[in-house]
Amino acid sequence: MAASTLTEVARLAGVSPATASRVLNGSARTPGPDIADRVRKAAESLGYIPNAQAQGLAKSSSGLIGLIVHDIADPYFSAIARGVQAAARDQHKMVLLATTAGTPDDERAAVAAFAARRADSIVIAGSRSIRQQDREGNAVLAAELDRYCRNGGRVGVVGHPVVGASAPEGYHVVAVPNEDLAAELARELAAFHNGDFVVIGGPQGLLTSDDRVRGFQRGLESAGLPPAEVLRSGFDRSGGYEAGLALAKRIKVGQSAASGASRLCIFAVNDVMAIGAAAALRSEGLRIPRDAAIAGFDDIETLRDFRPALSTVRLPLEEIGRLAVPVTATGGQAPDGGTVVPVTGQVTLRRSTEAVAEAAA
Amino acid sequence: MAASTLTEVARLAGVSPATASRVLNGSARTPGPDIADRVRKAAESLGYIPNAQAQGLAKSSSGLIGLIVHDIADPYFSAIARGVQAAARDQHKMVLLATTAGTPDDERAAVAAFAARRADSIVIAGSRSIRQQDREGNAVLAAELDRYCRNGGRVGVVGHPVVGASAPEGYHVVAVPNEDLAAELARELAAFHNGDFVVIGGPQGLLTSDDRVRGFQRGLESAGLPPAEVLRSGFDRSGGYEAGLALAKRIKVGQSAASGASRLCIFAVNDVMAIGAAAALRSEGLRIPRDAAIAGFDDIETLRDFRPALSTVRLPLEEIGRLAVPVTATGGQAPDGGTVVPVTGQVTLRRSTEAVAEAAA
DNA sequence: ACGCAGCGGGAATGCGCTTTCCCGATTCAT
DNA sequence: ATGAATCGGGAAAGCGCATTCCCGCTGCGT
Structure with a gap:
């Protein structure tokens, strides 16, 4: 029993398919109320469902x-x-x-x-x-x-x-505005963080990643700081994790070597990577923000309950x-075509990049 | 310039639409190689893209x-x-x-x-x-x-x-098997947890929630424990958060009253709610698992980096x-129709429900 | 050699619907 | 009262494709 068709509805209602079509779908011409009613009743009783494929074919959309x-x-x-x-x-x-x-x-x-x-x-x-x-x-x-x-x-x-x-x-x-936001993030971090910066980027050539890296460097520069070293890895959690592992090793070496080694500030180009990196540090026994500060990008909702709360850039995803x-x-056929719609984000500093009381540590 | 049609391709190739159709789509009959080639070339040069709507209409699928x-x-x-x-x-x-x-x-x-x-x-x-x-x-x-x-x-x-x-x-x-898995979770928790249990459920009547609640109670019972109190709230993070707030209050009262008050074990019927509840406890200054144990359900991937690691039931989502x-x-027209495909999950105990050294606390 | 099966290709039909065009019946203006 | 304009409905032509049917051809058997 294939679904019933417009024609069947029309026949049941005793009208032509054209008329049935007009009443059942928004047409410029609306048949008389009595007829419309008959058609609608017929459609109802047959459980008629218009075939969107056919409709699409006919009106090409x-x-x-x-x-x-x-x-x-x-x-x-x-x-x-x-x-x-x-x-x-x-x-x-x-x-x-x-x-x-x-x-x-x-x-x-x-x-x-x-x-x-x-x-x-x-x-x-x-x-x-x-x-x-x-x-x-x-x-x-x-x-x-x-x-x-x-x-x-x-x-x-x-x-x-x-x-x-x-x-x-x-x-x-x-x-x-990935680049600008990353720059702003860098500036805000630079304002109170006085250790080295390092960024965990995605693969080179991935535009979003590149933009954020570039922006971050620019922000550092405008704060009078030298550019950060950039680690490349996958654009996902496991990429962040791997990079985090590498950094953990380095941090530990630094800590044992010079007891006065400054705390690292890590910028992962997205939240998921940041979480991965944080997990890696933690698995190596390091604590955030005590042993390293870390920031991400995107402000993924599901990750907001992560602790320590992740500093990031909120994007209205x-x-x-x-x-x-x-x-x-x-719709309204708004001015479309070649348009660029700007959105904006917001640097959101949280616990993961908080200054840590050196004295207490 | 609407997309080109099969007919145009056929004309360019000097064949009938039928033939073109046969070569461009998998048909039982495959025209001769020379012709097929001509057609394919024509299609290529026109940038032909079959109209899926028309195809669908014709073969009704x-x-x-x-x-x-x-x-x-x-x-x-x-x-x-x-x-x-x-x-x-x-x-x-x-x-x-x-x-x-x-x-x-x-x-x-x-x-x-x-x-x-x-x-x-x-x-x-x-x-x-x-x-x-x-x-x-x-x-x-x-x-x-x-x-x-x-x-x-x-x-x-x-x-x-x-x-x-x-x-x-x-x-x-x-x-x-929501019910069975919840029961198993309850049993495993009951094995080493000796405080009260409480469950944060979704709205009553939500089958998944009901099943998990019922299963949990059953598990408790089979472990010789009395049924847990059930709090109802939304099936999402904010539901968990609200319930968590209520519980936090209760926990604090208990702690101040009888210093020997047993630790609560909270079962939220899904991970997202559990995270919400955990956030609520934390916001009230309580710590997990020290002040309360908590478990969820689903083992959401994004939440796996949450700390303390959430005990849950892994579902192969x-x-x-x-x-x-x-x-x-x-495909293979495998035995379908009225089929019930079973999947299974796995109770996964992690830090959030770990026993806490009473002595140390 | 002749008939028949088989194959490669084309003509035509239909999938279900929209839409133009057409036509009879009203209504309106003059 | 009559012609024009309008309205309400139906007939029919596609929309782009798959597919059935048909036809002319080649290759085979006897």
Whole structure:
């Protein structure tokens, strides 16, 4: 028993399919009340559910929003996803999910799949990469996106424009001032921390990571401090953990060598990495903030109960997600196309970078 | 410039649309190599992307999997979502996301929307509710699901079958032994904890919560202990926090009254609530496990770095998600329909419930 | 050599719906 | 009272593709 069709409804109501269509879906022309009623009753009694595929085919638009993330289980992305979802709901659309682990090639495939489904718009979250190995992938991805745009699709990207994308129309990016915020974080930390700084960055070429590293260095410089050493590792918890292990060793050496060794201040380019690093230090018997200060970035909600409370930069993740979805024609057709929507974050200093009473220690 | 169509490709290649269709999509009949090549070249040069809507309409199947969660930003759900996503990828399908906050009515709407899109299958995660106020909602939801199943849809649900659902076919549930695991947790805790037990439950009528509470009590009983008092609150962090506040007050009173007051052991029915409760205790100056032991349920990955490490019951969330998606015809057509797939969890005792050296305290 | 099965390709139909176009019936202005 | 404008409804043409049916062709058996 396949679902009933518009035609069946129409027949039951004794009207033409055209009429049935007009009453059951928002049409400019609304048939007379009596007829409309008959149709609605018929639809009800048959349990009619319009076939969205057919509708989409007929009016070439699908009510779908494609969302591309690296990993939906990563709290950073799931927070953004929540925002996207909220925006989708407002637009009476559904969201189609694709996870790609950040691989440009997978992203390209996802875009193609979305295009095939005629998604009204697609939003890409997740740091862009300009690593050498991704060059070709990026180019292909950009081409795919351009095509999608030319065919009338709208795309929103959070963070950086896709590398190499050239379509001016239908593109819009939610600009996260990673660099500036990182600089501000550095300055605020520098204000009362007087040991060395070290940053745990993601792989070189990952734009978000690079921006934050650069910003941090700039902030240090503007505070009259020398640049921090940069450790590279994975952009996730285990990356942070590994780097943390390395740092722990170093800290311990320093402590035993010169008893007056200054306390290290670690900046991990995102919260999850920071937590990983903190776990590593702890596993080596070090305490935060006593033996080292540590700060992250993002202010992941789930991590807010972590102790010692993590200093970080709060990003309005959910709002970012909401802003990233392009407003499509159905709505107000706000000035879209080549738009850059700015958001802002906030440096949030907490316990993990607190000064420690040297005397007591 | 709308995307190019099969017909255009066919024309460019000098063949009929039928032939083009045959070569570009897996058909039983594969045209000659020379022709196939021409077609592929033509498709390539036009940047042809098949219209999935049209394909779906023609062969009435969409390659879509609908996923219903309460909140995608909740780590419990995002972990499951990751599993679903993985399974979807294996089946060469895409996942459509709907978040409903657990409202049966929203869930019904989501099911209807999925049905409209002709999703091949839909998976429902998130605790069922039998609260009075949800009775009607549940009935309607069940009806909608039944209809979906009758029309050939497959549904997978994690946890409990939808209340009132009757369609025997096309239904399958991933059974999480919440009750048994909670009982086991209680027994293991009872083995070395000798203070009172108290459980922080979600709203009454939330099946998952009820099961865990019941199981815990059973475990206590089998250990020869009296049932624990049950506090009710929201099923989320803030619910746990509120309950934690209440408990903190009580603990402090107990401590000041009888100096020999036994330490409380708190069981929150999920990790997020446990974290909330822990935060509340801490904010009241209490320490874990010194002033109270606490355990959760789920073993949320992001929370594993929490300190003191939270005792909990590990659930293979990602696998649960993977198992929840029904195997559809395309695959192996494994024995589906009315199936119950069991998964299992594991009690994981960690620092938060460790015995504390009374002497030292 | 002749008939028949088999194969490679095209024409045509239909998936379920929207939308233009058309037509008869009203209503309105003159 | 009559022509024009309007309204309410139906017929039909797609939307882009899969697929059934059909047809001409080649290769085989006897």
